[in-house]
Amino acid sequence: MSISKKIVLTFPQSLVGQPIVYHLIKDFDLVFNILRASITPKEEGLLVIEISGKEENYKKGMDFLKKQGVNVQPLKKDVKWIEKKCIQCGACITICPTQALNIDRKTMKISFDEEKCIACELCIKPCPARAFEVRLY
């Protein structure tokens, strides 16, 4: 049976730059699109990918990644930024691991890049204005 899933991969610093995901294609016959990619402030690698292939190959591929030390999690939610609620305090900026939340140093305006967000929810607690919403699907 063929499947298609969105997953979040977190690579420890020691694995960043190594062609590990290449093995998903070469050894497990899986196909993927990279939806988001970034390096966190702790220098871990983050990849959000949409992956498809045979279910048994998917399981083997995920086992392979885990054995290499890669954290694998399904992506089943979105975090939305409600701009009109934001009071521009900046508390979320240093917490966001992917720089999805940013500040323009000239205007000091906060912005949110949905493409970079991996829905980790780290920004939700420190936000005094409750300017984030989690959408599950």
Ligand code: SF4
């Ligand atoms: S959930 Fe918040 S902290 Fe996490 S990546 Fe998205 S914007 Fe950044």
Ligand code: SF4
């Ligand atoms: S923590 Fe909340 S209120 Fe403060 S800048 Fe971020 S989104 Fe806006």
